[in-house]
Amino acid sequence: MRTETEGPSSVNAGQNLIDDFSLEMTGKDVPGLHEAQSLIPQGTRINVTFLGNEDLEMRVAAAKAVKEAGFIPVPHISARRLGSVAQLEEFLAALRDVGASDHVFSVGGDPETPMGPYASSLDVIQSGRLPEFGVKEVSIAGYPEGHPDIADDVLWEHLAAKTAALKEQGLDAVILTQFGFDTEPVISWIRKVRERGIDAPIRVGTPGPAGIKRLLGFARRFGIGANAMIVKKYGFSLTNLMGTAGPDRFINDLGALVAADDAAGDVGVHFYTFGGLSATAEWARKFQASA
Template structure:
């Protein structure tokens, strides 16, 4: 007997339809390997890392499109050295037919490498529509950010939402991953209360080693109290083990109320494990619908 059958039944159709994935520019061989495990038309975000160059980023977006998926290239504001660098990237995407969807991030550098301090400054250039961008993803932080005050985060989300609506460009939010569904849903409710009604993709870590998950969580300020990690299914005494987001997704599905939370979907942070994540999602969805 399955005591969580109701929640399992809700997970598949409510949240695991049309999930999205994340990869780096170096992950093209892994994408090739995983292609048969990924549903056609899946949105795949391509990160914008400091150790990758323009051609690598463009080539990764082309590979995503060639393999039958929807490329969502990231653009890191603080990593752009100039307005010309921004235009070169957009022009390259447009020429390749991969500019429809982009995802804007502030980026890791503490100081901007050029004129763009944040995602809003990219939106305000007006260049996105000029180069064929139709949909823009922006970030959400249900548990805050390790170096940015909460008030600043809310102001930034409001301002980006307003700027995109004014252009107009379609918008969506992808959240940082977490281990506890409760703060995610509280944050989503507040987003809706603030009048931001765009689709939200909840960030979820794909199956990965416990040590790796904890390392990423520490880097991004994700809550890892003993009670939270136990709730997720992590074992702090077995850092060599692996964990998947089974419990998190069941908790999210059980508490998701479309009337309060609106349109929610899932975005998997794969940590390089594209095939493992997609194989896991297929198994989990099958079990949820059983």
């Protein structure tokens, strides 16, 4: 098994991993999308989040902007934020009307108590309404390091049920993971996914280049060891809190692990940009050209 310390082979593996990367934006990031447009390869998938402080019009407008810029919009559907069946149908119809309903990401969402009839992304998928509005592919969430509020056995049960339900409806599935900083739990989880007979493409969530303070802030959600983990994987000093860290080491390490594992299957990268579409796209361009 190669590691990042072995030089060019690891770098090449990292570059191969991000050949078809995807990005994330919010409804408010349309100006940032226009700014970054020339830096992002045409046909790139760009996820549009479903935030509680953004309305339907803003989400649909963002998905439309992604489509018109030559990219593939992947709007999020937050199950627990949907107040009714009609609200889901209204959102899907609006996406269809702007040509942005082919690809969606069905996720549970944050509210502790569901705001309507959907308690999980599985409920949305099993409703059967997605293909009625032109959906062809559904991304679903994966949790290599677990979920703070959901037991592991439930996560595995739902992952299997969602992929099975999508297959029954003739819909393609993509597994999009939470972001992390350590490659070992990710590759271990990928092996377990494949051992369960789930062959859907996996996009590993990866923090794009960001200010160190912001990265550390997000890292606190991952437990006490997160700060040390970032130091190890991102290679910077905690004493230099004004700098910016990129995911070079993480990508190279993960790429080498995936390349060495014949059972890993189709694995790519999804960048959480923290509002920095241009910074992430520019980093990806330089990283791919660095061989």
